[in-house]
Amino acid sequence: MLVNTTDIDQAALSTEIELDQLLLPGQTLDIYQCQKMLxxxxxxxxxxxxxxxxxxxxxLKLLSPRRVSEDEDYIERFENEGRAAAALVHPNVVTxxxxxxxxDYHFLEMEYVPGHALQHEVDEEGAxxxxxxxxxxxGIANGxxxxxxxxxxxxxLKPDNVLVTPGGVPKLADFGLAKRVVGDNLPTxxxxxxxxxxxxxxFEGETANTSTDVYALGVCYYLMLTGxxxxxxxxxxxxxxxxxxxxxxxxxxxNEDIPLxxxxxVSLMLNREPRNRPRDAAAASQLLQAVLGSVRDLxxxxxDAFHGxxxxxxxxxxxxGFRVHLKLSGDRTQIVCxxxxxxxxxxxxxxxxxxxxEARPDFYEGxxxxxxxxxxxxxxxxxxxxxxxxxxxxxxxxxxxSGEEIRRSAIELGIKADSVEQMLTGKDxx
Numbered sequence: 120m121l122v123n124t125t126d127i128d129q130a131a132l133s134t135e136i137e138l139d140q141l142l143l144p145g146q147t148l149d150i151y152q153c154q155k156m157l158x159x160x161x162x163x164x165x166x167x168x169x170x171x172x173x174x175x176x177x178x179l180k181l182l183s184p185r186r187v188s189e190d191e192d193y194i195e196r197f198e199n200e201g202r203a204a205a206a207l208v209h210p211n212v213v214t215x216x217x218x219x220x221x222x223d224y225h226f227l228e229m230e231y232v233p234g235h236a237l238q239h240e241v242d243e244e245g246a247x248x249x250x251x252x253x254x255x256x257x258g259i260a261n262g263x264x265x266x267x268x269x270x271x272x273x274x275x276l277k278p279d280n281v282l283v284t285p286g287g288v289p290k291l292a293d294f295g296l297a298k299r300v301v302g303d304n305l306p307t308x309x310x311x312x313x314x315x316x317x318x319x320x321x322f323e324g325e326t327a328n329t330s331t332d333v334y335a336l337g338v339c340y341y342l343m344l345t346g347x348x349x350x351x352x353x354x355x356x357x358x359x360x361x362x363x364x365x366x367x368x369x370x371x372x373x374n375e376d377i378p379l380x381x382x383x384x385v386s387l388m389l390n391r392e393p394r395n396r397p398r399d400a401a402a403a404s405q406l407l408q409a410v411l412g413s414v415r416d417l418x419x420x421x422x423d424a425f426h427g428x429x430x431x432x433x434x435x436x437x438x439x440g441f442r443v444h445l446k447l448s449g450d451r452t453q454i455v456c457x458x459x460x461x462x463x464x465x466x467x468x469x470x471x472x473x474x475x476x477e478a479r480p481d482f483y484e485g486x487x488x489x490x491x492x493x494x495x496x497x498x499x500x501x502x503x504x505x506x507x508x509x510x511x512x513x514x515x516x517x518x519x520x521s522g523e524e525i526r527r528s529a530i531e532l533g534i535k536a537d538s539v540e541q542m543l544t545g546k547d548x549x
Contacts, residue, residue, distance in 0.1 A: 147171075149221035151179050151228070158236075163197065167231060170216075177216065180227040194225060201227050203271050203294040211262030213282060213292040229292075234285050237339075238278035245346030249377050252343035253411045255281075258289040260336060260407055263400035266291075267329045274327045276335035277316045278342065314358050315348050319391050322359045329399035336403055337388025337396075344381065345373045349389060363391075380410045409467060412517055417441065417459065417469075423522030424529070431530075445533040451547045453533040453540075457525065459517060467517040471528050472501065473536035475509040475543065482509070482543045489539055498539060509543070511536040 146153050151168040157178060158165050168179040182197050201218035204227075208214060214230040237255065240247060247255070259281055266273060273280075273294060280293040318334035321327060341349045349367035352358030367389065371382045384406055390396050397403040421441050425431045430446035440458030447453055453473055460468040476482065478500050486498050486509055501510045511532045515524055540546065 148179070148181070148224060148226065149219070151177070151226070153179065165229075170228065176231045178213075178229040178231045180229060182225040197225055197227075199294075203266070204229070204292075206269055206271065207262070207265055207294075209262050209265045210288065211258045211290055212265065213290045230290075232282040232284055232290055232292075234283045236279050237281040237283050237289060237343075240283060241278055241342060241346060246374060247343050249344060249374075249381055250411070251287075252340060253381060253407060254287075255283075255289050255343060256336065256340045257404060257407045257411055259291060259339065260400045260404035262289070262291040263332060263336065264404050266294075267332070267399040267401065272327050272329060273332050273335075275313060275316075276332055276339065277313050278339055279313075281339070314355050315350070317362070318393070319363050320393060322363060328393075330393040330396050332400060333388055333396050333398075333403050334393075336400065337385055340388065340407075341367070341370060341385050344370045344377055344385070347373065349385075378410075384410045408519070409517065412519055417457070420469075420520065420522050420525060421457065424525040428526065443529050443533075445530065445537075447534065447537055451537055451541070453537040455529040455533045455536075457529065460514075468514045469517045469520045469525070470512065470514050471525065471532060472499075472510045472512040473529075473532045474501075474503060475511060475536045475539040476546075478507040478509045485543050486539070489542065509539065511539070 148168075150170060150172045152171055153166045153168045155167050156164060157167050163180050163182045166179045166181065168177055169175070170177050182193065198218065201215055204213070204215035205218065213232055215227055216230065217228040219226055219228075246252070259276075263273060263276065271294070273291070275293065276291070280291065282290045282292050284290065316335040316338045318331040321331055325331075338349060341347075350358060350361040350365065352361050369382055370377045370385055371379065387406065388396055388403060397406055418435070418441070421433055421443075425433055425443065431443060433441050433443045436442040436456065436458070440456060443455040443457060445453045445455060455471060455473045457469065457471050460470055462468060475486075475498065478486075489498060497511075498509050499512050500507050501512070502508075503510075513528045513532055515528070537547070
């Protein structure tokens, strides 16, 4: 039972302390000394406590005996949360250290995350900005991806169930409705989740899966970008009808500063057809990382790559590209072009190429011989100004390319392209 270490006789006057009331500092349950209530949710009340055996702070989640007596599935769901969460060890998931029972009380010992729920931040600020929203969505997706790899579906992903550390790291919490895709631990005939975040197919009786978690992530992303839900209704039935039949307002119509890539990412995750969404959180994470990478301006990457490097200067070229001028040995020069590909956000590449010379027929044999001798990279043909040219080309995923990779590739390609030009033409044109 609960014991007040400051006054044992006072605790003896009551056989149960209601968990809906704040426990007094110093009250203990088993090896846990409660300090204050952190919050209450659908599965129980969470307290900041100290594990006296390990002398560390933790979040102690307790079930109310009264709720247990009213709901026969309550303990099963609570223990299912513990088992599901304990299997997940990831920087973006709240760690569960122990599950147990002390007297009439069932408890989970969880990592204490100082900070607040993501919902609090949205409530306080509304939209939290495109870059921060996307970075938060990436973190959530990464934690959720581990659950999906282990066959666990969260089923109640929402900002209330995402804790944000003081350093801005999102941590997924509350697996009280989680289930395994194979070997469900819960009855399958019941709706589970928060209506605003439920995928359309759930209202039609379909089983929750990784795709429905991705949909919920899409709602979270939209909410962070706009401060609004994509679908609303004055009642659950009205909300359900809206989710099933209406079109949401594009995030860009609410805020024109939201990049098109982000709006497209939201659209994919909120697609009514499950097969058109990213199949799981890992796929959603890849898409979000691509979007986040494309947000970083190319001019910032170019600056990081070449600032302070002697014999190199760069100028903008076209709407979204740069021409990098290299001064090489022997007073030779070479131009390297850097630009984004036209692929969708998730597949976009950064293309780096340097022109060798015009692709004349009399150069073909020599070019093939040079190609065969190269250990890295190769000569390609690219249309430049309406004429075919030999070029040296390298590509990187736009989402993850670094300034160092751009610098190394540009210098290497420029030197090789200049060498090919010199061997085939004997000139220094490009």
